[in-house]
Amino acid sequence: MQLYRDMDIGTGKLTVSERFAVPHHLLDIWDVTEPASVSEYQKLARAAIAGIVGRGKIPILVGGSGLYVRAVIDNLEFPGTDPAVRARLERELAQAGPTGLHARLAVADPAAAAAILATNGRRIVRALEVIELSGRPFSATLPDYRSVLPTAQLGLDIPRPVLDARIEARVRQMWQAGLVEEVRALIGAGLRDGRTASRALGYAQALRFIDGEWTAEQAEQETVVATKRFARRQESWFRRDPRVRWLPATEPVPTDVALEALFPPH
Numbered sequence: 725m726q727l728y729r730d731m732d733i734g735t736g737k738l739t740v741s742e743r744f745a746v747p748h749h750l751l752d753i754w755d756v757t758e759p760a761s762v763s764e765y766q767k768l769a770r771a772a773i774a775g776i777v778g779r780g781k782i783p784i785l786v787g788g789s790g791l792y793v794r795a796v797i798d799n800l801e802f803p804g805t806d807p808a809v810r811a812r813l814e815r816e817l818a819q820a821g822p823t824g825l826h827a828r829l830a831v832a833d834p835a836a837a838a839a840i841l842a843t844n845g846r847r848i849v850r851a852l853e854v855i856e857l858s859g860r861p862f863s864a865t866l867p868d869y870r871s872v873l874p875t876a877q878l879g880l881d882i883p884r885p886v887l888d889a890r891i892e893a894r895v896r897q898m899w900q901a902g903l904v905e906e907v908r909a910l911i912g913a914g915l916r917d918g919r920t921a922s923r924a925l926g927y928a929q930a931l932r933f934i935d936g937e938w939t940a941e942q943a944e945q946e947t948v949v950a951t952k953r954f955a956r957r958q959e960s961w962f963r964r965d966p967r968v969r970w971l972p973a974t975e976p977v978p979t980d981v982a983l984e985a986l987f988p989p990h
Contacts, residue, residue: 725924727754727765730913733898733906734926749776756921757914759846763802766795773873790839790961797871803854813849822848829855835863839961841954846919869965876986879962880973888952895926895948899940904930925951 725735729752732739737751749772754760769785773796776783787793794800817825822845829848830837832855840847851862858865882890907915907930915922915931922928926947933943962968969985971977977985 725921726751727760728752728756728758728918728921728924729754730906730910731756731921731924731927733901733903734924734930736894736898755913756910756918758918758920760920762792762795765792766800766802769796788958790958790965794866797873797875797877799867799870799872801865801867803858803865805853806857809853809856810849813852817845817849821845825849825852828852829862833861833863836861839863839957841957843950844923846923869967871967875967876988877965877968878985879968879970881970882973886974887955891951891955892948895944895951898926898947899944903927904933904940907931908934925954 725731726737727750728735731737738748743751750765750768753768769792773783773785785793785796813825822843825845825848826837826840826842829840829851833851836851840851842848854860854862854865903926907927910921910927911931911934915927922931929938929943929947929950932938932946933940938946969988971982971985
């Protein structure tokens with residue numbers, strides 16, 4: 725979500741001044757009305773990495789979305805799309821919401837359903853579209869865990885109670901920092917028309933508060949609940965990848981341990 729312009733508070737985006745020390749890439753590249761595209765991101769990220777390597781530097785890919793990370797470093801190819809099938813599934817999503825479609829996905833492809841939030845209508849629609857067009861489970865389109873780029877993957881291991889407390893503090897800070905005001909401004913930029921941006925954690929909940937469906941307290945608490953659920957799915961995704969070397973996030977890591985994680989013995 726940090727790829728979207730002016731979605732700053734809710735995504736925890738670094739300020740422009742904070743980015744001066746190290747060049748950052750692919751922040752603020754999409755308008756909020758533009759649907760996110762993992763295939764487009766794959767092209768942009770690989771081009772940025774090639775440029776960094778060409779300058780003799782080491783790129784660091786920092787991500788929360790496991791699918792986007794794998795799209796960059798693995799041989800991930802994207803099945804085609806059919807406008808008619810996509811439009812029909814989008815209509816079903818608009819009429820009935822994501823819950824029923826997610827239940828259908830759970831029957832057709834349990835692995836994909838387990839990896840996709842039941843509220844993430846866009847990804848549910850895409851998974852069902854791929855299944856319908858290819859006749860194969862959506863999860864079958866994911867390759868083995870073999871990188872096409874030389875990569876060292878590090879994961880930060882944090883105890884669940886500590887993570888939950890940090891999520892609660894982070895959401896509270898977002899609301900205090902003016903998330904609702906940020907969302908109000910983005911409505912004028914077309915946020916409601918953005919199929920991806922409008923469903924981002926915090927933004928979707930703030931919209932429901934602005935629309936009078938929830939109180940501010942309800943919207944904030946729903947953001948906490950949704951973020952904790954998302955964090956668990958993130959961890960489950962990355963735990964399945966045997967290449968990730970896990971380091972403790974709440975204590976210093978000895979240099980020899982860090983070096984071994986970056987350059988494991990063969």
